[in-house]
Amino acid sequence: MRLIHGLVAAAAVLVVIAILGGVALVALTARALDRIEAQDEISLTHRSLARDLDRTRRELTSATEWDAAYRAMGSRVDAAWADIDFAAYYKTQFDHDLTFVMRSGRVVYAARDGLRAAPARLGSFPGRAAPLAEDIADDARRALDAGRLGAAAEVSRTGLMQVDGATYLVALASVTPESRAAAETYRGPPAVVVTARRLDAAFIRDFSETYGLDRLELRAGPVGLKPYAPLQDIEDRRIGVLTWDSADPGLSLLKSLAPWLAAGFLSLTLAAVLLFRRVADALIQLKKGRCELVAAKEEAEAANAAKTLFLANMSHEIRTPLNGVLGMAQVMAADTLSEPQARRLQILEESGRSLLAFLNDILEIARLESQAVRLRSEPFDLADLVETACAAFSGAAAAKRLGLSTDIAVEARGRWRGDPMRLRQVLSNLVANAIKFTEVGRVTVRVRPSAKGLRFEVEDTGPGLAPEHLASLFKSFSQVDSSATRQHDGAGLGLSICRELVELMGGTIDVQTAPGHGASFHFVIPLERVADERPSLRVVG
Known part of the structure; x- marks a missing residue:
């Protein structure tokens, strides 16, 4: 309550200062206007005398010439x-x-x-x-x-x-x-x-x-x-x-407006008194609700932490037996099986791997939300990193008869310092998405130097995205096509993970797209260039 009373008193002082300041400002403005008017009159007088002298000269020379x-x-x-x-x-x-x-x-x-x-x-x-x-x-x-x-x-x-x-x-x-x-x-x-x-x-x-x-x-x-x-x-x-x-036009105007100004300031004072009373009541209510707000915030944070822990634990608990299922499927695949059995076993293994990828994504999101992910700082070769990230999807691109190419600027090549594993993860997710949603054409990965480090771009010739889908594109569990008959599988975690990782590395990610014109996902990461290491020469003799 003491704080509330102090705030109200401070507000009252501010209003009084504002009113007095307003009066002073009006008076100063009127005085400045009067000074300007006086200067104009002085200039007018000098110009007029100069014109009269010039007219006198013309009058004189009209008869002397x-x-x-x-x-x-x-x-x-x-x-x-x-x-x-x-x-x-x-x-x-x-x-x-x-x-x-x-x-x-x-x-x-x-x-x-x-x-x-x-x-x-x-x-x-x-x-x-x-x-x-x-x-x-x-x-x-x-x-x-x-x-x-x-x-x-x-x-x-x-x-x-x-x-x-x-x-x-x-x-x-x-x-x-x-x-x-x-x-x-x-x-x-x-x-x-x-x-x-x-x-x-x-x-x-x-x-x-x-x-x-x-x-x-x-x-x-x-x-x-x-x-x-x-x-x-x-x-x-x-x-x-x-x-x-x-x-003195300013002073005359001030005198004519004085009654109206007085009435306005009186109305402002009355309004300020009423406002202070309302503010005091609102502050009291705010103080009462503050504890409830803090409690609700703590409860929400506890629930979010519990959710994150539950997802991490469940993902881990499910992933362990799932790895056993996939291992046993691989053992069974080594046996002699009939064609129907081999096809069913292949379906079982592919489904298990999709489920494992989904669980890995959930676990990654949980770790990111709990701030358990720690970045590494180590030197890496940019061209090797990009080629490795793309090589893993060359088979998928070839199966769909898509072109998959890289375009690394000469000035961007060489060694850089950062977290190559997380950078490769972001790049792989974007390339995987581009191949998944592209049926005809190609996927191109470009790298260019930027004022902040490096700019990566993954461009495809897919169907593109409508503007209404862009707002939720990087949110967790967000799907452009959320219907039960959608053509592509996935839980909508890939782009969310990309966004979290890019922001964790101090960068930004965005997309440029339009329906029927493909999509271009690009992100900028602040990386530090590392000087090439060359063996030193030693003179023996």
Whole structure:
């Protein structure tokens, strides 16, 4: 009872741990889902900013890659043209906040909010953009000198830039001619157009609505546990973060499911209590029935041992007088007998030998079941063993005009270590069965090396076996044809003995057969190869 109570208590602890573990697993899953969602939102933010920068570059180059723009930004800047096709164009079409043109490190045209403006109104922008503009101008000059025009000569850069406390989407591009004629009109330093759009409240609001980021803000650094996307400027310097309220789908789902989860866990707890009571009752009944089960097992084992002893004793007791009968029959056969007497004596001797073989099989089964059979380990020649096992049945095969042949692989020949007597017994039983059930054709014995030792196969051209007979084929006293009119005699012990002996030797036995296609019995035995013994040479002198 103490053990039963301990088992029930342990089961209760396991259920409590399972419930708490389930709650923890659900919470961890929800948290992991929230982290995945936050990472997805961060990746979405970075990709979206990259797309906005790329769109800003395309918007800029839509007017800078143009013969008219190259001529207008030549040695004499056409400010009236720039008012329409740079300042007003970028403001009205794309809502850029400021646009200016730089050449040789200075501003040659400036516009703010779509209107021409003095360079001073650009604040620190020209100074921040000048190094980048010089690099772009150098690249553009090399492209023109190499004869490239249009898109092939375009040089541009995009990125974020923090100027005078504000953050901008910035794009820079060289003014590029499309034709050779336009390129020839001006050979001076290239002009670089800079356009910028501020990340103001309107931009942040549109970005938040477009990509579903709640309460999106541009800040100098992270705030609490809110997810954020760090921002790098065009020169890869940290300039702030975009932060927003996390959607937390996992936590929201957990909150919505909390009542149902609580009800489920409560139901599970009640079911566990009832189950524990049933288990306790079952364990008590099991304890009561255990003694009966042990007693029944011991009684069954005693009965089986008694049966085995009875079979062994009876087989021995019957075999002794039967040997006397067979011996006397042989003595009588030496006398001069009439033909009827000789035929009757032959029938008597054949019947006695069949009975003796049956008794030997019973005795062998009894010894195997009582584990009285002991294996030997000695070297033997494989070819001799197979030939000897088959030679004993050559007469029976010839009487039925059956072919009996052996096929031993070259790599399997030689000496092996095992129990040759038991191995020959298994092989003889299988060959005897094959000849007995085969009326036309042949019986072939094959031996091949196996990863575990040797594989023996006895193949015949007999009638084969139906699938429904295979399950009981290797059982004791099992007959494929159990009717009173069956054609072949036998007690159904041969294959059972084969199975017991093969398993005793550590091997496996099986059959492949089909009705009308013969049968192939094969078994694999773990044997050890023995090196050939050769006489050593001794030098005499």
